Amino acid sequence: MGYREDEDPMGKLREPLREIAQCGLPSALEAMGERWSFMILRAAFNKVRHFEEFLEQLGIARNILSNRLSRLVENGILKREHCADDRRRIEYRLTEKGFDLLPAMLALRQWGEKWELGTPANPVLCDDRDHRAIGPIVIRAADGRPLDHHELTWLDRADVAADPNASGAKVRKIA
Amino acid sequence: MGYREDEDPMGKLREPLREIAQCGLPSALEAMGERWSFMILRAAFNKVRHFEEFLEQLGIARNILSNRLSRLVENGILKREHCADDRRRIEYRLTEKGFDLLPAMLALRQWGEKWELGTPANPVLCDDRDHRAIGPIVIRAADGRPLDHHELTWLDRADVAADPNASGAKVRKIA
DNA sequence: GGTTTTGAGTTGCAACTAGAAACTGAAATC
DNA sequence: GATTTCAGTTTCTAGTTGCAACTCAAAACC
Numbered sequence: 001m002g003y004r005e006d007e008d009p010m011g012k013l014r015e016p017l018r019e020i021a022q023c024g025l026p027s028a029l030e031a032m033g034e035r036w037s038f039m040i041l042r043a044a045f046n047k048v049r050h051f052e053e054f055l056e057q058l059g060i061a062r063n064i065l066s067n068r069l070s071r072l073v074e075n076g077i078l079k080r081e082h083c084a085d086d087r088r089r090i091e092y093r094l095t096e097k098g099f100d101l102l103p104a105m106l107a108l109r110q111w112g113e114k115w116e117l118g119t120p121a122n123p124v125l126c127d128d129r130d131h132r133a134i135g136p137i138v139i140r141a142a143d144g145r146p147l148d149h150h151e152l153t154w155l156d157r158a159d160v161a162a163d164p165n166a167s168g169a170k171v172r173k174i175a
Numbered sequence: 176m177g178y179r180e181d182e183d184p185m186g187k188l189r190e191p192l193r194e195i196a197q198c199g200l201p202s203a204l205e206a207m208g209e210r211w212s213f214m215i216l217r218a219a220f221n222k223v224r225h226f227e228e229f230l231e232q233l234g235i236a237r238n239i240l241s242n243r244l245s246r247l248v249e250n251g252i253l254k255r256e257h258c259a260d261d262r263r264r265i266e267y268r269l270t271e272k273g274f275d276l277l278p279a280m281l282a283l284r285q286w287g288e289k290w291e292l293g294t295p296a297n298p299v300l301c302d303d304r305d306h307r308a309i310g311p312i313v314i315r316a317a318d319g320r321p322l323d324h325h326e327l328t329w330l331d332r333a334d335v336a337a338d339p340n341a342s343g344a345k346v347r348k349i350a
Numbered sequence: 351g352g353t354t355t356t357g358a359g360t361t362g363c364a365a366c367t368a369g370a371a372a373c374t375g376a377a378a379t380c
Numbered sequence: 381g382a383t384t385t386c387a388g389t390t391t392c393t394a395g396t397t398g399c400a401a402c403t404c405a406a407a408a409c410c
Binding site: 351352353354355356357358359360361362363364365366367368369370371372373374375376377378379380 | 381382383384385386387388389390391392393394395396397398399400401402403404405406407408409410
């Protein structure tokens with residue numbers, strides 16, 4: 001459970017990663033950049049819910065797990081819930097924000113499979129409807145066609161072409 | 176749980192993250208899971224090439240930068256090249272493997288913008304062709320339609336439906 | 351009702367890692 | 381030849397990780 005701000009045996013007395021040019025990456029890394037965070041997230045996606053279960057699945061030290069879980073809860077990626085049937089048990093569940101990390105996690109995982117593992121891994125993530133494996137995570141243009149890194153440029157927000165389908169002062173989503 | 180006894184001033188004497196169930200994520204994290212790796216990658220994507228340039232852009236300590244760059248080179252994500260005109264200068268450039276991390280980086284970045292920053296960041300990554308912002312990184316079925324996490328299941332490799340367009344023993348890519 | 355077990359943490363300690371600043375050594379510049 | 385610059389090392393301190401042992405409350409057992 002929560003460490004207080006003042007005397008914190010394992011706290012984040014660390015300078016936040018410099019937020020150059022107002023980029024979302026440092027913020028994302030602030031929440032997910034620590035050694036075990038992605039592995040915990042992966043376990044959570046695999047329906048791991050309880051402290052001892054994470055402990056066993058990941059082979060992480062108890063104090064680190066405790067700290068990482070608290071951090072993920074603070075960041076709104078997991079939520080803590082007491083079980084109804086056993087008041088001692090605490091369930092850690094993904095929030096919407098947590099689920100939304102799935103594309104990032106899969107992109108990383110696919111990269112690892114392609115370049116490090118060399119072989120497709122075994123539990124394969126599939127489309128529920130037809131049981132076919134999902135496609136690779138790629139970058140796509142607004143119209144949906146895949147882009148590779150030669151076809152990309154960084155533009156100042158002022159120079160970005162408006163979405164022709166957008167009406168007036170519609171807020172652009174991301175990227 | 177072996178730390179090696181060799182004397183390595185800042186080496187990776189750490190146990191590899193446990194590779195549960197033959198997953199690509201631990202391998203990916205082995206290469207990219209350290210504190211500054213993604214920020215260095217981001218800088219590299221922004222055409223930062225030289226040691227002092229990284230130093231200035233990131234505000235990282237020299238020794239850590241030196242170590243991270245070496246590590247990224249070892250992992251084949253960056254390559255080191257001596258400049259022709261100035262033999263002292265070393266250029267760090269992304270390899271194909273490094274470029275291939277772009278989807279993962281963007282997914283993370285987009286997540287950070289959406290959930291942490293709240294506001295779209297400024298240099299916007301755009302399609303070179305029409306100068307429109309790229310679309311969000313999402314998970315797609317084999318046929319290209321976007322999937323959300325309710326429409327996904329993990330299947331054993333043996334139970335994955337074959338791609339109907341694939342002829343015989345075609346190797347599936349990833350997922 | 352009292353003892354034991356279990357879930358989820360804390361605490362203490364030793365080993366490891368990050369960071370700031372000073373130092374090195376070779377190549378370029380004056 | 382003296383100075384500056386680039387890319388690292390080294391040193392030393394502060395912060396992190398991991399293991400093992402401890403706590404503390406809520407079930408389970410007897």
